[in-house]
Amino acid sequence: MPDTTTGFGRGSTDAVEIRRARRTDCPRLLELVRELAAYEQAPDAVIVSLEDFEEAGFGLSPVWRALVADEAGTIIGFALWYVRFSTWTGCRLYLEDIVITSPRRGEGIGRRLFEAVLSEARSLGYTGMTWQMLDWNEPARRFYDRFCPRYDEHWVNCHLDL
Numbered sequence: 001m002p003d004t005t006t007g008f009g010r011g012s013t014d015a016v017e018i019r020r021a022r023r024t025d026c027p028r029l030l031e032l033v034r035e036l037a038a039y040e041q042a043p044d045a046v047i048v049s050l051e052d053f054e055e056a057g058f059g060l061s062p063v064w065r066a067l068v069a070d071e072a073g074t075i076i077g078f079a080l081w082y083v084r085f086s087t088w089t090g091c092r093l094y095l096e097d098i099v100i101t102s103p104r105r106g107e108g109i110g111r112r113l114f115e116a117v118l119s120e121a122r123s124l125g126y127t128g129m130t131w132q133m134l135d136w137n138e139p140a141r142r143f144y145d146r147f148c149p150r151y152d153e154h155w156v157n158c159h160l161d162l
Contacts, residue, residue, distance in 0.1 A: 016070065020067060021078065064080055081095045092126055
């Protein structure tokens with residue numbers, strides 16, 4: 001994905017620019033990941049190193065992409081995703097995280113990031129977008145409800161740590 005600062009959804013009166021993440025953004029992205037982990041009551045769950053994070057996003061075979069909300073050179077939020085392939089529906093975008101630093105929530109920055117990610121998925125020809133949220137996270141549910149998602153009542157999420 002080429003680096004661009006054309007500004008997805010940048011408004012003429014809005015000082016926050018939505019742009020593609022760069023390798024040099026990774027330290028700040030990890031800070032925001034840790035902020036999210038603390039909010040989600042799992043402050044010790046973030047074990048990825050900065051080096052592994054950078055390599056996974058900007059190495060020879062990147063597995064994730066991201067957009068950042070940049071205000072005068074300070075990243076105040078980001079959305080990170082990767083491709084998920086469904087044998088039934090094809091390529092879908094999996095939104096791993098959308099994070100806005102706590103003091104800046106409620107200003108519409110998350111909406112702009114989410115809409116930019118949706119636009120990216122559409123432009124790539126993906127068939128949809130998938131994400132998870134914690135069942136107790138009512139602010140997240142209210143945020144996502146604005147986009148009219150379908151909540152899955154039949155599938156159970158599973159994972160194994162290796």
